Amino acid sequence: MAKIIKVQCTGSGQHVNEIDLDSILGATVVLHGTPIDTGRPIPERIVRRCDVCSEGRVILTREMIEENLY
Numbered sequence: 398m399a400k401i402i403k404v405q406c407t408g409s410g411q412h413v414n415e416i417d418l419d420s421i422l423g424a425t426v427v428l429h430g431t432p433i434d435t436g437r438p439i440p441e442r443i444v445r446r447c448d449v450c451s452e453g454r455v456i457l458t459r460e461m462i463e464e465n466l467y
């Protein structure tokens with residue numbers, strides 16, 4: 398079951414990016430993670446490029462991810 402989080406980019410356009418939680422938790426390099434019941438750690442913070450513009454960044458915090466997991 399894929400979970401999607403919608404996050405606005407930091408650029409002037411504030412584009413809404415749909416972030417697939419599975420892709421984040423499956424592939425991200427983890428510095429300081431806390432194990433969850435899937436056995437996969439959640440990173441403190443994830444920064445991605447906006448899908449739409451080149452200036453924007455899409456920032457997810459662990460709190461945002463956890464809110465969407467439970």
Ligand SMILES: [Zn+2]
Nearest residue numbers: 406447450453
């Ligand atoms: Zn953008």
